[in-house]
Amino acid sequence: MVNQQFNFAVHILTVLAVTRSVVDSQTLARSVNTNPVVVRRLLQALRAAGLIETQAGKNGGAKLARDPRRITLLQIYDAVEPRPVLAMNERKAARHCFVSCNIKTVMATVAEGAETAVRKHLRGITLHRLQQKIRRG
Amino acid sequence: MVNQQFNFAVHILTVLAVTRSVVDSQTLARSVNTNPVVVRRLLQALRAAGLIETQAGKNGGAKLARDPRRITLLQIYDAVEPRPVLAMNERKAARHCFVSCNIKTVMATVAEGAETAVRKHLRGITLHRLQQKIRRG
DNA sequence: TTAAGTGTAATAAACACAATTACAGTTTTG
DNA sequence: CAAAACTGTAATTGTGTTTATTACACTTAA
Secondary structure (H helix, E strand, O other): OOOOHHHHHHHHHHHHHHHOOOEOHHHHHHHHOOOHHHHHHHHHHHHHOOOEEEEOOOOOEEEEOOOHHHOEHHHHHHHHOOOOOOOOOOOOOOOOOHHHHHHHHHHHHHHHHHHHHHHHHHHOOEHHHHHHHHHOO | OOOOHHHHHHHHHHHHHHHOOOEOHHHHHHHHOOOHHHHHHHHHHHHHOOOEEEEOOOOOEEEEOOOHHHOEHHHHHHHHOOOOOOOOOOOOOOOOOHHHHHHHHHHHHHHHHHHHHHHHHHHOOEHHHHHHHHHOO
16 A cells, blocks of 8 residues: 555645635545545644644535645645655664665665655645646646 | 665665675675565566676675666666655546546656656766765765 | 575565544534 | 534554565576
8 A cells, every 4th residue: 555645635735726615524535535534634734734724513624724826745745744755774784794884874865865856846836736737637 | 564675775786886796695685684585586676677697506696797886776776666756646536526537647747757856866876976985984 | 416595486474554433522503 | 502514533444565484496516
């Protein structure tokens, strides 16, 4: 099973951007094709990041907290805190081995560079831009 | 469980680059801190990519097939064929929903851009460079 | 010919993520 | 104020992915 929280989160926010109104987790879940509880957990993360507002109770749901032009995919990415794009090796080194003792630090730098590259890419794309693309079919 | 084939593969190749000799899967496995069979599976992938040569039988093992200056992290990455850095959503869209029907295509473009960014980063790092870094402690 | 390897299949174990159930709490509306 | 319709969240189960392990046929050097 692959982690799709980022996909789900972007999907949810796009729906909110398109509808420009309060949408409940049930409706969002149907659009994403997942469970309402999964959606609500993501909504918590997005709310914590200040991207949406939620409202409990009857006629409750979620809505965007700001203009889609001011929401980047990087903000969404950070909100759901995915795993690093290149996984780090957490296992302990073989003490007798030169390479084993130092590879982790070196690879951390490599992973960091990859992370930076992806973040830069995501920072350049706004939710508004996604909306436009979707409108064009 | 997190996919660490890329980490393992780079680790293995670094050992081979440092030792400049034939190393058996048992020894490599101890350095990586994993199982010899896991190592041998990776060695198959690296051999298929032309990065190493393997030899069966007594005193067998693996050795580099070319100069570490001519092995990039991208080649290693491609050899082990990891998952895309940003997962795609494979579930079917809700037909009644505008966003649901189009988000996949749009996100595919986003994921592609992220992939390109990471690949560009990895292409700029050679195995030789890793070796140097490790030597400096 | 034997010892020490690789190559590879099959299976089990560990783990991450999503789905589901359940229910307490909140808010609107009649 | 009571009922309906939500959110918030814990707990559990289901499913898929990856690594670990076992087993053994095959290869090669000595």
